[in-house]
Amino acid sequence: MNMGRGVSFAMVASLLLVGCASDAAPEGRSLDSFRGPSACYDRASEPYTPVVDTHLHYRPFDGRAIPFNEVNDYLSRTSVRFANVYGIGQMLPANSSCSNYLTCPGTPVSPTIRNDFVNAANMLEYKPDNLHLTLSMTFTDLSDPEPTVALMTLYEKEYPGMFHWMGEVNLVKQAQFNNRHAPATPKDITLWSGFMAELRSRNTPITIHSDIGNDQTSTLYLPLMEQALTLYPDNKIVWAHMGLSYEQKNLPASEHIAILSRLLDQHPNLIIDISWRVLEDHYFSKWGNRELYVDFLNQYADRILPGSDFVAFRGNNFSVYQQELEVTSRIFQHLDNNAFRRIALGENYFQLLNLDYQAPMVCQR
Template identity: 50%
Template sequence: MKLRIGRRLGLAGAALTAAVAVVASPAGAGQALAAADHGCFDRAKEPYTSKVDSHLHFRPFGGKAIPFDELTGYLRKTGVQHASMYGIGQTLPVNSSCTYYLDCPGTPVVPSMKNDFVNAENWLETKPEDPELAVSMTFMDLAKPETIPAGIALYDKEFPGVFRWAGEVNVVKQALFPNHHKATTTENIKHWAPFMKVLRERGIPITLHSDLGSDAEPTKYLPLMEEVLRRYPHNKIVWAHMGLSKELTKMDPDRHIRLMERMLGEHHNLTVDLSWRVLEDAYFSKPGVRAKYAAFLDRHPTRAIPGTDFVASANKDYKVYEEELEVTSRINKALGDEAFRDIALGQNYFRLLGINETAPRVCEAAAR
């Protein structure tokens, strides 16, 4: 009998004795056999790619999307067992020919409910368990917080119990400035209390895109995230991309790590999101830098979740997703066993969502 790696493995433990067939990937999954016979995940034989994609956009900014069944097939093929099902809250106008906002400077990109409704309907049609998906609310305009509670109430009416995540939503995203986006203000943040109360009471995590700054001013926008965390210390807050972006590719890694260390130390409700290949391309891949970030994550193994930040526009295919997963998973290779289990195998994600899943333990080094 074939079983998927990791899925229910923590619950079944050593009772599982079957081998696992794994689809080939750049990480070597085609040659991997499961460690099910001794109830652990063998890092010497298994692929290093993350079993969770906590940051996956099932809908594009504009134009056609990859069909739902096709995209969930990508996840199964790469061994991803859990994913947060983001839309894109900020959409291009329906009459725009663009699929990506950077191709259309001057065209407004504004929050919308359209993608969330499509995602919810697609999920309800199949309610997939392989992969298991957490549908997310991405419509929120954080600069107009007074509109958000009514939006959540509408979602409750139309799709009761479906939405289990919030975001990715933008506190400040410099890449969208040419498309009429403006940074959220501290005054706006003060008025988030009603909808943050709803999320807190339901245990719903919220992923915030909040740029730290630019190469010229690396921490220009840090006060915004500090204000969010100060005002809402009991909400589950996920900081997308650790605050990094294409506008901030030259920050001293030691300075960035010290900042992340301080933020995690001061705000126990904060989780950092390792999604988007800009982290690998601009930081982790540089000589000596990967080890520094791995050591940081090893010191805080319960405080990070993985993701691709893949945007499912129809001009992409399986190969693109496979590459994004592999690139964003490279940091996993440098992690110690505890952080690898918590991050790559999904234990932190399960804990954030409050779901009854347990990641497999990692095999002892001598047994690999």
């Protein structure tokens, strides 16, 4: 080791004792550093942003995407080394000039396999060496589940062994009501049994977008998610965005946390995804809320996944991804060491997918 001038052996020993990792670049640690035991993670000097982004849309609603390699470069320039490669299963018509469904009421947003196949083709051609990417099937129409198993078989035929996640898929997404989306009905949910059995046989998680309610009726749609959890208790179900949305910005934190806590206690395979900046902007950052949510995340530390919810349409860029990652990670600064390791450092994700990686321990001070 060439320590150079002005660096004493005592200084080097001090660095080693606090566990500052030699394999940690300014942006974050290398992928290889998660393959086995590594230097402890120094929260005082290393990023509070996560090493895993479990909710990342590599494809947009209109198909005009940031190139696959460019998105991967965004991750490499941050702390992220593991990511779920979501498409967006509900796309605008191929011949539509609309790029944002919110500005095009009446234009249908319909389930399709297009984005997933583009992601798979890109993975084959451009698989990065410095990132671990998990392909997800996002095509499923939960209100018309009958074709799902056949399409899963097609995916396996065309891209064998490549897809290890399903979702984000919509049970109820109020933001798309003006684009001909309708919630799955209780009867529809009973018809999921075929593809949910297939997911169980593959040990594949499913991420479901299901709004709790809205600011007029706070738990209007909650029974739909409760039915899904009751009917499919052995499936690994990830509930996106803690069940929240822009249509519901005023649910009291205590009521929200009580709903999530009850369902987590009742359903051992339920996992909560805390992606999307709506959580920080309208819930976590509100006066008096931060401590409540930190206590909740610390209590259920082994049941939480992080994510940015970034959408890679061409109007976005690295600065947007960097900001979304930072905003959705601010609450991690306040977590205890166990929750930080399990959520931000990826231990929950590694265990959920049975990956041969491990999160570093957090340095004790």
